Amino acid sequence: MNDHTDDPHDTPVGPFPTAIGPSPFPPLDDPTPADAILGDEILGSGLTVAPADPSSDWNQAADAHDLSVSHEAQRANPLAALGRFAFPPAPHLDDEGVAARDRRWTSRTIVFATLFLLIFNAVSIQNWSRQQVPGWVTSTVQQLADVWSAQIAQLGADQPRQGMRELYHAAQAQRFPGQAPSESPSQAAP
Numbered sequence: 485m486n487d488h489t490d491d492p493h494d495t496p497v498g499p500f501p502t503a504i505g506p507s508p509f510p511p512l513d514d515p516t517p518a519d520a521i522l523g524d525e526i527l528g529s530g531l532t533v534a535p536a537d538p539s540s541d542w543n544q545a546a547d548a549h550d551l552s553v554s555h556e557a558q559r560a561n562p563l564a565a566l567g568r569f570a571f572p573p574a575p576h577l578d579d580e581g582v583a584a585r586d587r588r589w590t591s592r593t594i595v596f597a598t599l600f601l602l603i604f605n606a607v608s609i610q611n612w613s614r615q616q617v618p619g620w621v622t623s624t625v626q627q628l629a630d631v632w633s634a635q636i637a638q639l640g641a642d643q644p645r646q647g648m649r650e651l652y653h654a655a656q657a658q659r660f661p662g663q664a665p666s667e668s669p670s671q672a673a674p
Contacts, residue, residue: 603641606633 577585601608610633613626636642657666 602632603636605645606636606642607645609633 606629609629610626613622613629616622616625633642659665
């Protein structure tokens with residue numbers, strides 16, 4: 485690396501070419517010598533300049549977004565083409581249509597969540613009704629919740645909730661080695 489000199493007249497080292505050979509590219513249809521265009525600036529250099537684009541080559545109404553971005557020249561699947569013809573895509577929704585679609589989605593989600601909780605978490609209704617001030621409404625809700633929980637227990641839908649509750653209590657009761665055992669809620673109550 486230290487054998488390089490700063491003399492500009494030295495020939496380059498090794499693999500770098502020192503002479504430029506003929507161009508590997510074919511000549512253009514109508515080459516115009518660069519020295520004929522530029523005058524005496526590039527005398528005898530032999531460089532050629534591509535001809536200017538014809539004025540009819542440019543389409544002012546063209547839009548680059550109209551071009552296909554697919555680089556494959558494959559034909560579309562005939563079944564897919566038939567499907568697009570038979571079932572064209574629906575027009576885009578306006579603001580009112582989008583709002584109606586969102587309301588339908590929200591309503592369905594709320595109904596599904598309510599039914600899921602009624603089936604798999606029926607005990608929560610009983611617990612809630614027991615915490616309220618006694619009255620006709622709360623006693624009615626409590627009796628309905630008791631019947632509903634009994635029916636759901638017969639189906640076995642309360643098993644996932646009971647399993648999660650047992651796992652929680654087992655994890656809560658775990659202690660480090662040498663630590664005193666925890667008091668269960670039945671032992672802590674007077």
